[in-house]
Amino acid sequence: MKTLHRRWSKKVTSISFLILPLIFLLVFTYYPAVKLVQISLSDWNGYSPKINYVGLRNYISVFKDGSVFKYLFNNLAYIIMMVIQTVAALYFAIVLNSRIKGHNFFKTTIFMPYIMNGIAIAFMFSYLFSYEDGPVNILLRAIGLGEYAIHFFPDNYFVNFSLAFIVLWRYLGYDLVIFLGALQSVDGSLYEAAYMDGAKFFQVIRYITVPSIKSVITMMFFLGINGSLQVFFEPYVITQGGPAGRSDTFSTVAYNYAFKYQNFGKASAMGIILLIFIATVLIIQKLVTALAGRRGE
Amino acid sequence: MKKMISLILAVMLLTSVFAGCGSKTDDTGKEGNSNAPAATKEATGDTDNDSGDAEPTEEAKPLSGKIVLQIHDGQKVEAFEADAKAFMEANPGTTIEVEFVEAIETIQARMASQDLPDICQVPKTVLAADLPSFYVPLDDIGFTPDNIYFYDKGVVDGKLYNITMMASFTGIIYNKEVFANAGIDKVPLTMDEFWAACEKIKATGVVPFATNYKDKWPLGTYLLGVGGAAFSGDGNYNNTLLDGDIVSGANLEQLDFLRNVVQKGYAEPDLMSTNWGAFTLDIGKGKYGMTYLGSWFPPQTQALDKIGMFPFPGSKAVPMSDDWRYGIAANSESPELAKAYFKHLFIDGAFYETMNYITPLKGVEYEQPFIQELTSFGVPTVELVPNNDELTAVINAFAADGTDIAQEYMITDDTQGVIKKYNENWANAKAAAGN
Secondary structure, three states: OHHHHHHHHHHHHHHHHHHHHHHHHHHHHHHHHHHHHHHHOEOOOOOOOOOOEOOOHHHHHHHHHOHHHHHHHHHHHHHHHHHHHHHHHHHHHHHHHOOOOOHHHHHHHHHHHHHOOHHHHHHHHHHHOOOOOOHHHHHHHHOOOHHHOOOOOOOOOHHHHHHHHHHHHHHHHHHHHHHHHHHHOOOHHHHHHHHHOOOOHHHHHHHHHHHHOHHHHHHHHHHHHHHHHHOOHHHHHHOOOOOOOOOOOHHHHHHHHHHOOOOHHHHHHHHHHHHHHHHHHHHHHHHHHHHHHHHHO | OHHHHHHHHHHHHHHHHHHHOOOOOOOOOOOOOOOOOHHHOOOOOOHHHOOOOOOOOOOOOOOOEEEEEEEOOHHHHHHHHHHHHHHHHHOOOEEEEEEEOOOHHHHHHHHHOOOOOOEEEEOOOOOHHHHHHHEOOOHHHOOOOOOEOOOHHHEEOOEEOOEEOOEEEEEEEEEHHHHHHOOOOOOOOOHHHHHHHHHHHHHOOOEEEOOOOOOOHHHHHHHHHHHHHHHHOOOOHHHHHHHOOOOOHHHHHHHHHHHHHHHOOOOOOOHHHOOHHHHHHHHHHOOEEEEEEEOOOHHHHOOOOOEEEEOOOOOOOEEEEEOOEEEEEOOOOOHHHHHHHHHHHHOOOHHHHHHOOEOOEOOOOOOOHHHHHHHHHOOOEEEOOOOOHHHHHHHHHHOOOHHHHHHHHHHOOOHHHHHHHHHHHHHHHHHHHHO
16 A cells, blocks of 8 residues: 555656646647648748648748758858867866866856857957957057958858857857766776776777767767757857858748748748758767667677 | 745745736736736836826726837937826826837737737838738828828828838938048039049048948848939839849949949958947048938937038939838727827827937928938939838848848859849749739
């Protein structure tokens, strides 16, 4: 009788804890996703009370436009910088995990950009990267390297790297904190044993640290790819997708379709296509790591 | 004891979930209540409960109720609140709140849920046919085609649904001191004189012509803005684009002008380093010589004694255009009060005075010296005919605006390719919007 009651009360406890997050998930994530699919099959203009279904026309239009590939190519710059960001965060995490002097100070300063207001960051980097008045170029001119003054927002692909650098600067701290947490969970006795056997620093990293937190590293890479494919804020606020669309990403284009040109149908279709794309990337990544893991045995 | 505390805390946490659900069905417009919808007060202001509570009883004759006025200029919130306060004191029992909303997309999202502020801006992309569902007819306030410009744009089925918040004359805005220092004694009225003037200004180390390339939206003055009317002299120019190519005629002239400004080195040294906020003050400080914008701009420079305007050299007309339009929301719960305050703002003129705008009312003498200067050159003013519904639908299908075309044309190496691309897209958009 007592065990029955205990089992039942356990169930009630777990259900009651789960019910609230589930409700939020259903209302704020799944319901909008279903609505998104519904709108993508229509030509809704964003305010009319009627919805008029048009089948797959929006999807065909997106693929015919070529916008899928044209703007995803801009996202590639963000993916490249994301790889650098994750590796750098891992490096800093390993270094700052030890008790070197000032490790708390460094952790704080690296994490600080993550909590800064986005608009303030946008304003700051607009000024910092300015060709005329920006501190970087003023410094270069002051030491006589004026001819090497950098155009941070040129009208070629490089503008995406400048924006991706701002994203790196913002989110490095977040990656760092996650990796630090993961590193704390590694058993210290493994390191002791390794050092006693005469292992050097890089061997320890390669054979003990990285394999121990492999799942966290893969998760951070996946989140990074997810974020890079969805990046909206920096190109929209700092360069308005310019010059002439060179820094437009998939999300800024979808946003403009919806809110500037009243074409919520096409924007929603782009959202669903992006969702499928990210899901594909995730599946590929899982397959690759599973295969690699199997080969490692 | 600990269990009790954690239980109480958990219950408090749960109730905070419902705090954000201040729904409008509770708010019958009676009290200046504190659980007003979330985004009401972005302004620095404590006027949420400033005027106290309105009376719960609605009388037939005197005004009463509560309305919200939405404005788009955060700097003017206090000025509007002062005006609202005076109105509220003259009409006890009324409550007028001022809400600052800068991004018009927020308003648009609220349209879908019928939650518009009582007096608010009308998004530019709303089709005329949809206006009656969201706004209240304004005919009984006293507007007629004879007393306000741009009356027709707000008319659907014979009723007026919105009016423009100002009239704007577009011309070259210049810094008189910069011109004097460069030795220019009279303003250029032909393109040759214009390039000569640019050369003189450049010699003094000042940027002759500002394009504001990076911020993109100032380039909207040109294509699909007022530039077509100025260059062609036809107030209906934009609507005629439905019959032909978008990059041709007056539009192509404007693009070539912008491109030449850049190629000849008279624009900002680095197009992607321009900064609108800095520019508004810098032109008054003499760092820029000229730019091409509407008359809503000179007050923003805060250097009105140095700023003048003249018509675009060689243009056939000075375009007079409308701007954002204001209407009264259909979901307003105090329409009589809204209409009375609307009249106070837009016929008695409180709005134009507070914002320092040029009134769209007809028959008014313009006091601003730069307007008098602009109209002194004998170039006729032409009233801009607003984009009709077909044009709006085609632009939506075109999925680009004049600023996109201008930005690309100004920096491309292949002008013919750009022209061809946009004309093709325009033809496709016309076909797509036709069905």
